[in-house]
Amino acid sequence: MVLPAPLLELSVPALSVSARLVTAWAVFQGLLLEALPFLLLGVSIAALARWLAPGGRWLQRLPRHPLLGPLTGAALGFALPACECGNVPVARRLLAGGAPLGCALGFLFAAPVLNPIVLASTWAAFPDQPWLLAARPLAALLLALALSALLQQWPEGQLLEPALLEERRLSQPLAEVGLLERRSGLVGAIGAKVQPVKVARPPLQEVLQHGSREFLDLAALLVLGCAIAATVQTLLPRSWLLAVGGAPTLSVLSLMLLAVVVSVCSSVDAFLALGFAAQITPGALLAFLVLGPVVDLKLLGLFGVVLKPRAIALTAAGASVVVLLIGQWVNLWLL
Amino acid sequence: MGESLAALIRPLALALWGAVLLVSTLTGRLELLLRGVFHPLVGLSGVVLLAIALQQALQGRHERRWNRSWALSGVLAIAVLLLPPNPSFSDLASNRNSDLGSEVELDFLLPPGQRSLTDWVRLLRSQPDPQLYDGDPVRISGFVLTQPDGPPQLGRLLVRCCLADATPIGLPVRWPKGFTAQADQWLAIEGRMGVENEAGQQRSVVLPERIRAIPRPARPLEP
Numbered sequence: 001m002v003l004p005a006p007l008l009e010l011s012v013p014a015l016s017v018s019a020r021l022v023t024a025w026a027v028f029q030g031l032l033l034e035a036l037p038f039l040l041l042g043v044s045i046a047a048l049a050r051w052l053a054p055g056g057r058w059l060q061r062l063p064r065h066p067l068l069g070p071l072t073g074a075a076l077g078f079a080l081p082a083c084e085c086g087n088v089p090v091a092r093r094l095l096a097g098g099a100p101l102g103c104a105l106g107f108l109f110a111a112p113v114l115n116p117i118v119l120a121s122t123w124a125a126f127p128d129q130p131w132l133l134a135a136r137p138l139a140a141l142l143l144a145l146a147l148s149a150l151l152q153q154w155p156e157g158q159l160l161e162p163a164l165l166e167e168r169r170l171s172q173p174l175a176e177v178g179l180l181e182r183r184s185g186l187v188g189a190i191g192a193k194v195q196p197v198k199v200a201r202p203p204l205q206e207v208l209q210h211g212s213r214e215f216l217d218l219a220a221l222l223v224l225g226c227a228i229a230a231t232v233q234t235l236l237p238r239s240w241l242l243a244v245g246g247a248p249t250l251s252v253l254s255l256m257l258l259a260v261v262v263s264v265c266s267s268v269d270a271f272l273a274l275g276f277a278a279q280i281t282p283g284a285l286l287a288f289l290v291l292g293p294v295v296d297l298k299l300l301g302l303f304g305v306v307l308k309p310r311a312i313a314l315t316a317a318g319a320s321v322v323v324l325l326i327g328q329w330v331n332l333w334l335l
Numbered sequence: 336m337g338e339s340l341a342a343l344i345r346p347l348a349l350a351l352w353g354a355v356l357l358v359s360t361l362t363g364r365l366e367l368l369l370r371g372v373f374h375p376l377v378g379l380s381g382v383v384l385l386a387i388a389l390q391q392a393l394q395g396r397h398e399r400r401w402n403r404s405w406a407l408s409g410v411l412a413i414a415v416l417l418l419p420p421n422p423s424f425s426d427l428a429s430n431r432n433s434d435l436g437s438e439v440e441l442d443f444l445l446p447p448g449q450r451s452l453t454d455w456v457r458l459l460r461s462q463p464d465p466q467l468y469d470g471d472p473v474r475i476s477g478f479v480l481t482q483p484d485g486p487p488q489l490g491r492l493l494v495r496c497c498l499a500d501a502t503p504i505g506l507p508v509r510w511p512k513g514f515t516a517q518a519d520q521w522l523a524i525e526g527r528m529g530v531e532n533e534a535g536q537q538r539s540v541v542l543p544e545r546i547r548a549i550p551r552p553a554r555p556l557e558p
Contacts, residue, residue, distance in 0.1 A: 020426055023422040029415060029498075030368035030420070031499050033369060036352065036380060037373075124373070128495060213345065217405075219408055230499070274497070
């Protein structure tokens with residue numbers, strides 16, 4: 001009986017399987033030990049950003065222009081460099097402080113990639129692929145602009161989580177929001193100035209405690225991601241990887257799905273991508289690195305503190321379409 | 336006991352991961368896993384994690400509930416501490432492309448007898464005329480790299496970041512009659528560079544005069 005090639009490869013002797021398990025264990029350790037310091041760095045900076053995250057009137061003076069707003073928000077990633085888990089609370093604080101919606105959305109979607117830590121880890125993982133160092137932030141910026149433009153088609157009341165919306169109303173000028181919407185003061189009363197919500201800076205002790213919890217939560221996800229990457233790289237037959245990874249559209253879709261499932265932090269996802277890089281198309285590699293920071297299973301829960309379920313679904317659908325297009329375009333360009 | 340363990344799970348898990356990073360750096364385990372430039376960062380992160388773990392343990396604000404994912408990650412950290420990596424280089428190489436990336440350019444050239452296997456491979460890629468090296472002395476070491484279609488070569492793994500991106504390189508060797516090269520075995524070879532015909536084309540081949548089995552070197556990966 002003639003077996004198809006992949007099945008032939010699976011029928012390796014038991015000794016070879018155990019040798020491969022030992023090799024997979026080593027690859028797993030390599031990925032994990034490489035990524036953990038970057039995770040620690042990302043979480044530390046996110047904790048620091050949350051501690052220092054300034055409130056105040058300057059937030060309301062950020063640009064409201066539909067293009068300049070998201071661009072300014074994206075650029076804030078360089079000032080408050082955090083991975084996607086760290087930047088969700090910061091984005092919430094920006095919105096609660098009255099920052100323009102486009103600006104806060106630009107920060108929420110682009111900052112997880114447009115920050116020095118993520119760019120450094122991408123460079124560390126792919127020093128021989130300079131195109132990726134330019135393409136990743138550019139694609140992230142494009143994605144953030146597209147998502148901001150999409151979400152701003154709806155009024156804030158339909159997008160933002162109710163408790164956040166209430167906090168935000170108190171920080172917005174009266175010219176933009178009525179007393180009924182603000183649900184404070186008396187309709188018709190004159191001169192009742194409502195002060196913006198002042199968010200007290202948490203004690204350093206609490207920041208350390210929160211940061212260490214966040215590190216352990218994300219480390220558990222990282223362990224899972226490294227295990228998947230090491231298994232795929234070592235145990236799956238190479239012919240399977242080449243068949244899926246070499247097909248332009250299928251490879252992009254597969255890696256998008258993987259990014260959503262693995263849910264690894266953007267400060268370390270480049271190291272996981274390293275495990276597949278040799279077998280996949282460049283568009284798929286970029287899709288993995290761009291979609292993961294915006295849409296993954298872990299973020300679905302985290303986004304709930306900022307956006308309503310409908311807005312989260314719009315974000316997921318919009319991001320998937322844009323990233324698929326970017327991946328296809330890169331494949332057309334580089335393959 | 337269960338409650339006190341639950342209370343201490345956070346500093347304990349932090350300390351275990353800190354210990355993994357620090358022990359891996361101090362015992363030289365990283366030499367087998369990562370490029371050297373990252374080793375200080377890993378060690379420093381281990382120290383920071385241990386310091387945070389100690390601070391959190393002394394602080395007294397402990398967890399009230401048992402966190403399963405932290406506990407599992409702690410168990411895995413113990414497994415990493417107890418089970419050091421021992422990869423099969425030949426196995427790793429069999430799943431990778433032998434691609435050195437962009438064009439190879441050499442900044443300087445060592446005398447033939449001082450060239451490592453990696454130096455030879457880079458030289459042969461940049462100037463592939465085999466006649467240039469015919470008769471040159473060769474002193475190299477590497478592991479036996481099995482080939483899907485042909486006799487094994489002597490190989491090395493190049494690493495840009497960590498073991499996950501290891502790229503195999505190899506030199507053809509004319510093995511003496513009766514000598515069986517076993518996959519993964521580390522060998523030191525002294526001999527000369529020769530020329531052979533392979534599929535109608537000339538290529539350089541190592542002609543061994545002395546072959547010694549050696550233990551895996553302390554730094555088996557090359558940048």
